[in-house]
Amino acid sequence: MIFYVVCESTTYAIKAKKEFENAGIRVLPGEYRGVSGCKRGYTIGVQARDSAELAAVIRRGGIRYKKIVYETSRGVYGELGL
Amino acid sequence: MIYFDNSATTYPKPKCVIKAVTEAMSCYGANPGRGGNPLSVKASQKVYEVREKAANMFGVAPERVVFTSNATHASNTAIKGMLDKSCHCLISDYEHNAVWRPVHSTCPYGIFEVKSCKEDTLYSIKTQMRRNTRCIVCTAVSNVTGRILPIKEICDFARNNGLYTIIDASQAAGYLPMDVKDIGCDILFTSGHKGLYGPFGTGMMLLGNDIKLRTLIEGGTGTNSEEPFQPNFPPERYEAGTINMCGIIGLGAGMDFVEKNDFSHEYELTSYLRQVLVSQGFDVYDKEYNFTPVTSFNIPGIESADVDSKLGEAGICVRSGLHCAPLAHRKLGTEEKGTVRVSIGAFNTKKDVDYLIDRLIKIKKFN
Numbered sequence: 001m002i003f004y005v006v007c008e009s010t011t012y013a014i015k016a017k018k019e020f021e022n023a024g025i026r027v028l029p030g031e032y033r034g035v036s037g038c039k040r041g042y043t044i045g046v047q048a049r050d051s052a053e054l055a056a057v058i059r060r061g062g063i064r065y066k067k068i069v070y071e072t073s074r075g076v077y078g079e080l081g082l
Numbered sequence: 083m084i085y086f087d088n089s090a091t092t093y094p095k096p097k098c099v100i101k102a103v104t105e106a107m108s109c110y111g112a113n114p115g116r117g118g119n120p121l122s123v124k125a126s127q128k129v130y131e132v133r134e135k136a137a138n139m140f141g142v143a144p145e146r147v148v149f150t151s152n153a154t155h156a157s158n159t160a161i162k163g164m165l166d167k168s169c170h171c172l173i174s175d176y177e178h179n180a181v182w183r184p185v186h187s188t189c190p191y192g193i194f195e196v197k198s199c200k201e202d203t204l205y206s207i208k209t210q211m212r213r214n215t216r217c218i219v220c221t222a223v224s225n226v227t228g229r230i231l232p233i234k235e236i237c238d239f240a241r242n243n244g245l246y247t248i249i250d251a252s253q254a255a256g257y258l259p260m261d262v263k264d265i266g267c268d269i270l271f272t273s274g275h276k277g278l279y280g281p282f283g284t285g286m287m288l289l290g291n292d293i294k295l296r297t298l299i300e301g302g303t304g305t306n307s308e309e310p311f312q313p314n315f316p317p318e319r320y321e322a323g324t325i326n327m328c329g330i331i332g333l334g335a336g337m338d339f340v341e342k343n344d345f346s347h348e349y350e351l352t353s354y355l356r357q358v359l360v361s362q363g364f365d366v367y368d369k370e371y372n373f374t375p376v377t378s379f380n381i382p383g384i385e386s387a388d389v390d391s392k393l394g395e396a397g398i399c400v401r402s403g404l405h406c407a408p409l410a411h412r413k414l415g416t417e418e419k420g421t422v423r424v425s426i427g428a429f430n431t432k433k434d435v436d437y438l439i440d441r442l443i444k445i446k447k448f449n
Binding site for chain 2: 008009010011012014015039040041042062064
């Protein structure tokens with residue numbers, strides 16, 4: 001499942017990227033066009049197994065985020081509440 | 083010219099620092115944390131790498147590394163963010179004006195004595211404590227004599243008595259391990275251009291826990307821009323305005339340099355200098371305590387400024403006077419005349435020290 005984590009600052013976005021990579025979660029390269037509010041530099045796109053896997057990394061790393069957007073297989077976006 | 087004022091700022095800077103600053107300025111000199119353009123993102127990543135280096139060096143999470151423009155900026159941020167006139171705080175009798183002045187302008191305070199033994203120092207703190215004492219602010223190392231203070235014991239005492247601690251590591255960072263967790267302090271701050279060999283205009287405040295300080299200045303942070311108040315999380319909360327990206331990158335290179343340098347060379351030269359000065363009848367201060375590569379002394383009967391000036395004529399740079407630490411000079415009994423301070427750096431040689439000794443002996447002899 002694809003998630004876009006919109007972080008509170010670029011500092012947390014960079015930290016989030018490292019935390020996901022260290023946890024073996026694939027970080028999606030490039031820009032995240034077309035996803036509302038996913039500003040470049042502040043957003044990390046990841047492919048995680050499920051929201052629980054995503055949440056574990058976010059909590060462990062103390063990642064401060066504004067919102068998390070997920071993308072379904074049908075290309076529909078929704079906002080995730082952890 | 084031989085430079086022995088490394089406690090004021092280390093000079094020369096390592097080549098890797100100069101290279102890093104130049105590269106930052108010429109290759110990715112965009113504003114970090116201010117948008118998504120590729121250069122800004124690259125600058126943000128580079129700054130974050132330095133946060134990680136500092137985080138590893140000082141034992142805190144990267145987001146708890148706050149970049150400041152110098153140690154004074156950091157000390158003001160910590161002291162004025164934590165204290166107000168309803169509080170009382172304690173400072174040591176070795177504090178630099180970077181601590182004494184902001185404390186003096188913020189709240190009532192007491193000055194405790196750093197004694198020969200740790201127990202007596204803690205007793206001095208205890209006798210100064212008041213019902214509303216909130217914090218102890220203490221330097222890790224005297225900038226005047228290089229004496230190492232028992233900060234770990236002071237922080238233990240503070241924690242057991244419900245007090246916060248702010249540690250000034252400006253003269254310690256680089257020379258001594260300064261792990262915030264190990265020391266047990268709440269906040270530690272340092273300059274970047276001294277023992278960490280970074281450029282001017284760099285300093286850091288390291289937050290040991292979730293403590294939230296009032297802000298000293300407010301402004302753009304590149305985060306939560308729709309709101310009229312500062313973000314409530316570090317580091318951005320305390321980094322209003324454009325940060326000194328090139329300086330920070332240079333500071334990162336300085337920390338790399340420090341990681342590779344064990345400072346035994348500086349300690350050996352300092353021990354040698356102290357030994358010769360004592361044997362030649364110079365007044366060497368705090369010689370009985372553990373030290374960093376700093377020596378403070380006087381030649382009996384000669385003003386410290388005159389010695390400084392004569393050494394300057396011989397192409398030697400030292401520092402005389404009060405070193406912005408009048409409390410320490412009051413303690414040492416040198417408030418009137420000051421002292422001559424020699425602080426040895428990574429690029430000093432034994433030949434440099436021998437030349438200094440030779441000149442000092444001549445000044446003493448022909449006075």
